[in-house]
Every structure is written in C-alpha cells, then in structure tokens.
C-alpha cells in the first residue's frame with residue numbers, strides 16, 4: 001500500500017521543494033495547486049506525484065480537494081498545510097471573509113477536519129501547519145477577525161500565522177496525547193520565495209532546500225513520535241509566543257474558526 005503525503009501550495013516556493021524532498025524519501029506526494037493546470041505542471045516536476053487542486057479561498061473547493069484526496073488509494077500519513085499569501089490590500093472571498101485569514105487559516109482548519117477520518121486510518125499520521133516567526137507579532141482580533149475596521153497587510157499576515165499556532169495547539173489538545181494523529185506548527189526560516197518578495201521585499205532569503213527542511217522534519221522525524229501541539233524552527237522545538245500559549249484563547253478561537261468554515265468542533 002502506498003503512503004500518501006499531501007502538501008498544499010506545492011506549485012511554488014517551500015511547498016514545491018517540500019514535495020520534492022518527501023518524494024525522494026519514498027512517499028507518493030499529492031501536489032496541491034490552486035488550479036488543475038498549475039497542479040499538473042508542478043506534479044510533473046516531482047517523481048511519482050499526483051496533482052490535486054482547489055482555490056483555498058473557496059470553502060466549496062476545499063471540500064472538493066478533500067474529495068479528490070479521498071479518491072486516491074493509499075495510507076494518508078501526512079498533511080502539510082503549507083499554502084499561504086501575503087496581501088497589501090484588503091480583499092475578501094465570495095462569502096465575505098478576509099482573504100489572508102481565509103487562505104492561511106480557514107482552509108487548513110476545514111481541510112484538516114475533512115481529512116481527519118482518513119488520517120486516523122493510518123497507524124500514525126501527522127498534520128503539519130506552516131506558520132511563521134511573524135506569529136509572535138500577531139494578535140487575534142476576536143471581534144473583527146476579517147479586519148473590516150482597520151486593515152494592514154502585516155497585521156493580517158501575523159494574525160493568520162498566529163492562528164496556525166493556536167489551531168495546532170488546540171487540535172493537539174482535542175485529539176488527546178494518545179491519538180495516532182499528531183500535529184506540529186513551524187517557522188520554515190526566511191526563505192527566498194514569491195511570498196517573501198511580496199511581503200518583505202527588503203529581506204534576503206535562504207534557499208528553498210533550507211526552507212523545506214523543518215516541514216520535512218516535522219512530517220517525518222522519528223524523534224518527534226509522541227510529540228504533539230508544539231512549535232518548531234530550524235528543526236528544533238522552540239517556544240511559541242506567549243499569546244500563542246494562551247489556552248483560553250486557543251479554545252475560543254478554535255470554536256470561532258470551526259463556525260467560520262462550517263465544521264463540527266472535535267469534542268474537547
């Protein structure tokens with residue numbers, strides 16, 4: 001039986017390199033792109049990969065992505081929620097959600113919940129959420145998550161990356177310490193990609209090979225067996241920000257997130 005690893009946003013940057021590295025370790029990688037054409041082009045660059053597609057701003061397309069994954073035979077052992085955007089101007093999805101939060105956080109929440117039954121069929125499975133050091137500058141605007149009052153690109157990005165860490169911690173807590181599904185958040189480093197050039201043009205980034213290392217580490221390292229809900233950088237566990245470790249905020253924000261995407265919260 002083949003082992004499937006799904007990487008979202010695998011058509012460019014860290015995601016494409018992560019897909020390549022996972023494939024070289026023997027996994028069949030499901031290469032996700034925003035369109036069929038982009039996914040097929042990227043999958044052709046990764047040995048043995050299978051293309052899957054969805055615009056992650058659209059919850060119906062996220063559901064269709066989960067259905068595409070369901071149709072693939074094999075053991076789904078890894079889900080890497082990697083896709084991300086940085087926007088300088090406020091944009092909204094067709095259903096009115098702010099686009100940064102929609103793509104960077106809402107889509108991972110929905111996709112993870114939809115794929116959990118499949119992940120639970122594996123002997124062990126990992127959900128890896130690609131966050132950022134920017135999470136430590138983030139706050140969660142609980143009364144205006146879509147930043148309709150005041151929008152700033154960095155504020156939106158930092159909120160969404162904090163959201164990734166909050167979700168990772170709360171998911172781990174609700175799954176429980178003895179779950180076969182474990183979850184990890186990470187900072188990949190400052191890496192030379194489209195997102196870095198768009199959001200942080202003054203910063204020089206390291207190579208894609210470096211950028212994929214911590215994602216691959218969280219997805220595969222045997223020493224992480226049994227760890228869950230933690231935050232990593234440079235292939236080591238690091239303390240997440242103080243706000244990210246606020247258990248009451250994790251719980252409240254998780255319930256709000258489930259409401260935003262229309263899934264039943266896990267018992268907790």
Ligand SMILES: NC(=O)c1ccc[n+]([C@@H]2O[C@H](COP(=O)([O-])OP(=O)(O)OC[C@H]3O[C@@H](n4cnc5c(N)ncnc54)[C@H](OP(=O)(O)O)[C@@H]3O)[C@@H](O)[C@H]2O)c1
Pocket residue numbers: 008009010011012013014015033034038054055056057081082083084085103130131132133187188189190191192193194195196205
């Ligand atoms: N680069 C860094 O220094 C850095 C630092 C910290 C964290 N990160 C995180 O690393 C992750 C990967 O980013 P990257 O730097 O590799 O950026 P990137 O090269 O711009 O790649 C982002 C990927 O996400 C996809 N994507 C964006 N919006 C999408 C949508 N609506 N639907 C489907 N796919 C969508 C992109 O597809 P398209 O090509 O079609 O747009 C692309 O495949 C992100 O979560 C980012 O926050 C990056």
